[in-house]
Every structure is written in C-alpha cells, then in structure tokens.
Amino acid sequence: MKEKKRAAASHKTKIIPIQWDATFFFERAVRSLDRYHYDKALKYFRRAVEYEPDNPVNHCNMAGILSEMGNYEGSNDILRTIVEELDPAMTECHFYMANNFANMEMYEAAEESLVRYLEEDAEGQFLDEAEEMMELLHFELERPTKLAFIKAREGFYEHDRARTMLEEGKFVEAVRLLESIVEKNGDFLAARNNLALAYYYMGMFDKAMTTIGEVLEIESGNLHALCNLAIFYQHSGDKAQLKPLVELLRKTVPFHQEHVFKLATTMGILGEHGEAYRHFTRLLKDTTLKSDPCLYHYTAVAACNMGRLGEAERMWQQAGKLDPESNVPGYYLEQLTQVRTGNHPSPTSYHYHLPFEEQFKLWEKSSDAIPDHLKRDPLVRSSFFWALRHGDRQTKLQVIQALGLIADNEVKDALRDFILEPHEDDYLKRIAIFVLRSIGVHESLEAILEGEKTVIEHSRMPSRLPVWNEKWQAVLEAALVRMNKHYDLVQQHDLLTLWIEFLSRVYPDVPKLGKVEGWAAALEYLTAKMHRRAISYHEVSLRYGTSIATVSKCAKRIDEICGIKEKMKMIFPALAAEHSD
Structure with a gap:
C-alpha cells in the first residue's frame, strides 16, 4: 500500500498555468481569423483590449474585424477613437475609415478620410491602394479628388x-x-x-x-x-x-x-x-x-x-x-x-535649336518680338544666361537687349544680379537698369556703379543731378514713346544718357524747355546720328508735331554743350562732313 502511495506521489500531474494577458487573447484571435471564425476573433480581440486598453493596435484589430463583418459604422467609431485619443500617429486608420465610408457609399466622407491619410501618412504603406480609391471617388463624385499633396511622396510633386x-x-x-x-x-x-x-x-x-x-x-x-x-x-x-x-x-x-x-x-x-x-x-x-x-x-x-x-x-x-x-x-x-564641299566643319551642337548667333541674326532682321516658344526654350534661355556671365562685351550687350524682349520674372532677377556684379562694365549695367525700367521694374534698384553701391529710385534717373524735374521726364517720355518700335534698347538708353549728360552740364542753368516735343525730337535726331542712322530734321519734326526750326535750335544747343559732332569725328573720321538735311 505504501509502495502504491509512493508510486502515485512520483507521478504527480504537471499543471501548466495559463497566463491570461493580451498576447494570449491576441493569438487566440489570430487562430480564429485563420479559420474565418470572425465572431470568436472579435471576442478575443475585445478581451485583448480589456487587458491593454491603451494599446492602439488591439483597438485597430477589433475595428478590422468589425469591417470584415460589415459593421462599418462600429469600425469607424473605434478608428476615430484611435486617432483622436490613443495615437494620432496611426495615420493608416484614416485609410481604413475611407474604405469603410466607401463601402457605405458615403463618398464625400470617404474622400475626406482618404485625403487626410495621404496628406498625413509619411510611410505610404497603402499608397497604391489609395490611388486606386482616388480613381473610384473621381468616378463616383464626378470631379477630381481635393488633394493638395501626398506626404509619402513629399518632394516628388x-x-x-x-x-x-x-x-x-x-x-x-x-x-x-x-x-x-x-x-x-x-x-x-x-x-x-x-x-x-x-x-x-x-x-x-x-x-x-x-x-x-x-x-x-x-x-x-x-x-x-x-x-x-x-x-x-x-x-x-x-x-x-x-x-x-x-x-x-x-x-x-x-x-x-x-x-x-x-x-x-x-x-x-x-x-x-x-x-x-x-x-x-x-x-x-x-x-x-x-x-x-x-x-x-x-x-x-x-x-x-x-x-x-x-x-x-x-x-x-x-x-x-x-x-x-x-x-x-x-x-x-x-x-x-x-x-x-569641304567649306564648313560638321555641326557639333546636339541642341535642337539654331545656334546662338543665328538666333540673333533672325531677331535683328525681324521687327517682331522673340517668339513665345523660343522665350520658353530652356536651351535658348540658358545660352542667354551663360552669355550674360561669360560672353564678351558685345555679346552681353546683345543678350541684355534680348532679355528685355523676354521680360519675365526670371529675366528681372538675372538683370538685378547683373547690376550688382562689381567687375561688370558700368555701361552694360546702365543698359540693364534701363531695360529693367522699360519692362516694368519700378521699385528701387541696387547697383554697383563706378565701384560704389548705389540705390536708384524710380522717381529719378541714375545721375549726379540733385533733383529730377517733371518736365525733364516729360521730354524723355515723349522721345521714348515715339522711338519704341524704331530703335533698339541700346539706342534708347543712349538717348537717355545724352539727355542726362546735357542736363548735368548745364545745371542749374537749365534752359526753359517750353514745348517738350522740340527737345524730344532733337534728342532722337542726335541719337540717330550717333548710331549712323539716316534721319532729317524734317522727318522728326513731322513725327513730333513741331517745326524744323525748333528741332534744329534744340539739337544745336545740346550739341554745343555735349559736343556730339566732335565725338563723332573722333569715332567716325570718314563722316566728318555733315549730311545736309
């Protein structure tokens, strides 16, 4: 009898205690899911939530089961609790809610949740599925999805x-x-x-x-x-x-x-x-x-x-x-x-546009502005920007004029930078300033002229004159308006420079200007002569609505002060004899 008791004692049953925790119920829930026993899975996930009420994953699992069972509203209630109270970083919940709303045919609400998912989720776990849903919503709502950006593709757009x-x-x-x-x-x-x-x-x-x-x-x-x-x-x-x-x-x-x-x-x-x-x-x-x-x-x-x-x-x-x-x-x-014929080497440029020099030849022959498609051509534009930085003086002069014809914000920024370059030619900078003004830049401009930083206000010209009179401006505008389609920007700028030089030399004894058209016509006449263009007093007097005598008188006064004829003799000795009008 004692031996039987000892034998029984030696074969005690080993009882393994069950640890009732969230992990236990989670594993039971997963097994039930594998067998498609959704009721049991939901029950086990609920028990997991009871053990770990602050764990958003357990809540999310429960929401997923409810969605599988067709209880979309119940699923969304849980998902909303997760992102509003437990863990706002679980952005995938917004995607799940969008799915639920779509299954309920609540497409506006589905769109709202989907957009929020795409705009807040950095990982992009459901990016492909979300894009498919966007197509569905586009079809159902008959309009594009109201989406600003996709965070998971931040930088791509x-x-x-x-x-x-x-x-x-x-x-x-x-x-x-x-x-x-x-x-x-x-x-x-x-x-x-x-x-x-x-x-x-x-x-x-x-x-x-x-x-x-x-x-x-x-x-x-x-x-x-x-x-x-x-x-x-x-x-x-x-x-x-x-x-x-x-x-x-x-x-x-x-x-x-x-x-x-x-x-x-x-x-x-x-x-x-x-x-x-x-x-x-x-x-x-x-x-x-x-x-x-x-x-x-x-x-x-x-x-x-x-x-x-x-x-x-x-x-x-x-x-x-x-x-x-x-x-x-x-x-x-x-x-x-x-x-x-052996007279020309093979072309080396792979760019699909005319060479830079050929473009200028076409524009010089044409009175029209640069065509829009060429204004937008990146290779043409990059040629301009390269030439503005690395070209010779004449090329830079051509480029500044061409940029004036393009006249967009990019050009304005490039010219603003150019006039601040300390080593660039002052004449080129003054042309650039003139171009900026002519294309609508009216605010103050900073430029380095004669080695010093200068602020050029719109209300005054870049000169040493202490004041700038409205009547002086009226003369200038009367000339530039009439010259606009007949003279290039360099020639217009030279007219401006001539007018400022005249006023600076006679100041403060500036003559009474009287009728501005006479002085404006004289400026155009002298500018045309400086650029070796055929012109007569009669021609400009008709265009400005003034007399030949008035134009001649004003032109001679400007020439007396600025010595235009003498300068032209030095530059063009063969033109020493004045052409009769």
Whole structure:
C-alpha cells in the first residue's frame, strides 16, 4: 500500500498555468481569423483590449474585424477613437475609415478620410491602394479628388514642378524649389542632379560641381551624375579627370530608355559621336520615339560627324517632315551642303535649336518680338544666361537687349544680379537698369556703379543731378514713346544718357524747355546720328508735331554743350562732313 502511495506521489500531474494577458487573447484571435471564425476573433480581440486598453493596435484589430463583418459604422467609431485619443500617429486608420465610408457609399466622407491619410501618412504603406480609391471617388463624385499633396511622396510633386521649370527655362525659380527639396530630403538624388544642372545653365559652375560631387558621394555609380560630371569636366578643360570618366561611360550600356538618352546626348556633347550614334539608333528602334524630331536631329548630328552624310541628310529630312514649322532641320540641311564641299566643319551642337548667333541674326532682321516658344526654350534661355556671365562685351550687350524682349520674372532677377556684379562694365549695367525700367521694374534698384553701391529710385534717373524735374521726364517720355518700335534698347538708353549728360552740364542753368516735343525730337535726331542712322530734321519734326526750326535750335544747343559732332569725328573720321538735311 505504501509502495502504491509512493508510486502515485512520483507521478504527480504537471499543471501548466495559463497566463491570461493580451498576447494570449491576441493569438487566440489570430487562430480564429485563420479559420474565418470572425465572431470568436472579435471576442478575443475585445478581451485583448480589456487587458491593454491603451494599446492602439488591439483597438485597430477589433475595428478590422468589425469591417470584415460589415459593421462599418462600429469600425469607424473605434478608428476615430484611435486617432483622436490613443495615437494620432496611426495615420493608416484614416485609410481604413475611407474604405469603410466607401463601402457605405458615403463618398464625400470617404474622400475626406482618404485625403487626410495621404496628406498625413509619411510611410505610404497603402499608397497604391489609395490611388486606386482616388480613381473610384473621381468616378463616383464626378470631379477630381481635393488633394493638395501626398506626404509619402513629399518632394516628388515639387520635383516634377522644378523639372517643368527647367524645361521652361525658369532656372532661378527651379533653383529655389530644388534647394528646398534637397534641404528637406538629402537623399533625393534626382533633385540634386537637376539642381546641379540648373546651376550650370545659369553659369554658376562652381556650385554645379559641388552639387554633383554630393550626388556621387551618396551613390558613386549614379549615371546622370557621371554624365553631368563629364560635361562639367569638359567645360573646365580638365582632360586628366575627363579621360577615365569617358572610358567608363564608353563601357556603359544602360537598359532604361531615360538612361540611354542621357548617355547618348552626353557622349555627343563630349565629341564621342560613334558612341552617341550607337545609343541614338537604339532609341529610334522604339516605336514610341519615332515621332520625335529632336531624336532624328541628334542622330543626324552624330552621323554627320562620323562622315555618314547621306544618313544625316535623311535624318534631317525626316525631322523636317515631323516638325515642318521649325527652321532647325532646314538650317542644318543647308550646313550639310557646305560640309560636303569641304567649306564648313560638321555641326557639333546636339541642341535642337539654331545656334546662338543665328538666333540673333533672325531677331535683328525681324521687327517682331522673340517668339513665345523660343522665350520658353530652356536651351535658348540658358545660352542667354551663360552669355550674360561669360560672353564678351558685345555679346552681353546683345543678350541684355534680348532679355528685355523676354521680360519675365526670371529675366528681372538675372538683370538685378547683373547690376550688382562689381567687375561688370558700368555701361552694360546702365543698359540693364534701363531695360529693367522699360519692362516694368519700378521699385528701387541696387547697383554697383563706378565701384560704389548705389540705390536708384524710380522717381529719378541714375545721375549726379540733385533733383529730377517733371518736365525733364516729360521730354524723355515723349522721345521714348515715339522711338519704341524704331530703335533698339541700346539706342534708347543712349538717348537717355545724352539727355542726362546735357542736363548735368548745364545745371542749374537749365534752359526753359517750353514745348517738350522740340527737345524730344532733337534728342532722337542726335541719337540717330550717333548710331549712323539716316534721319532729317524734317522727318522728326513731322513725327513730333513741331517745326524744323525748333528741332534744329534744340539739337544745336545740346550739341554745343555735349559736343556730339566732335565725338563723332573722333569715332567716325570718314563722316566728318555733315549730311545736309
């Protein structure tokens, strides 16, 4: 008997205590879900909530079960409690609520919750599903979703806007936006690459190099950055750094269309025309690109530089068919004739527009303003900004006038910067100030003139005169209004300068001006003479509605003080004899 008791004692039943906590009920709930036992799962999730009432995940699980069971209102009540009381950072709850509202056909409420999810959720866990829901709501509400931005794609929309600005040549605006994107998201390499390009287009070479270096520190094999760096090395004449980089790019065979195009254009700019041709012909095999005249132009330039002149001709002819309004294919076909005779080298520019000098020739022949499509052309605009920073004096003078014809905010910013450059020519700065005034910049301007920073108020001209009389201004305006369509901006500025010089020399004994038209006509007459334009007293007297005698008298008085004829003799000795009127 004792042995039986000892045996029984040695085989005591082992009781494992059950730990009743939230984890226990959570696991039970998940098992029930796997068996589609929603009632049991809901019961277990409720018990989990009882054990951990401050844990938002348990509440969210319970909301999910209610939604699966069709109790959308009950589910949303719980979800609302989570984001309002327990954990506002659980932004996915707004997406769940949007789903519930959509199932209840409450589309306005669904939109409100969906927009809140997209604008607050940084992770983007349900981004694809949310975009699908946006399409549904667009259909149901018969209007686009009221969405300002998507936080999970913060910087992407802004980056697209910046790219559009670059394509439109709005480089200053693009730089501001891209700098803010990079500041917020340093790993956004596409934004950094485009920022480097924007700096480069504006002629800010050092900043462009620094920015591209930052991209390659983050990702050493970034193809866009490597291509940009190669172009920058070529610009700076750094052959030692350029050579190994070109070797690397020669061995690169990208897959994505965008990368192929970037590499092809880069190799063309670097003078590697065979490599450029190889990649451009790859792109022409893509049926989606066969209607792009630019691609045919690029391929033609590469073929021409390889000596494949017949193929280049066919390519430019095709570009002309695809873009009959453009004068680019025709210009290069004319150049091709010269190449064949050996009188002209092959074109090296891959840009799909006329060379900078040709553009100016066309504008000088035409009385019309720069066409709108050229005003927006980023390559034309970048040529202007480059020339304004790096061109010779005559080119800068032409560019300032051309920018006056474009006359948008970008131009105004560029000219404001230009007049503050300490090493630029004062005459060019005064032309730039005149252009700014003529395109509607009326506020005070800061400029460095004669080595000193000067504030130029709109109410007075940039002169040493202590006052500026309204009648003096009336003479100036009477002349400029009539000269507007007949004289370029430089000539108009020279009239302004002549008038200020006259007033400065006679001040304070300025003659009584009487009728302003006589003085205005005299200024135009003398300005035309300074620029070797044919003009007579009779012609200007008719245009200004005054007498020949009055114009002659005023012109002689200005000449006595300013010595116009003497200056012209020094500049144009062959014109010493005055033409009779």
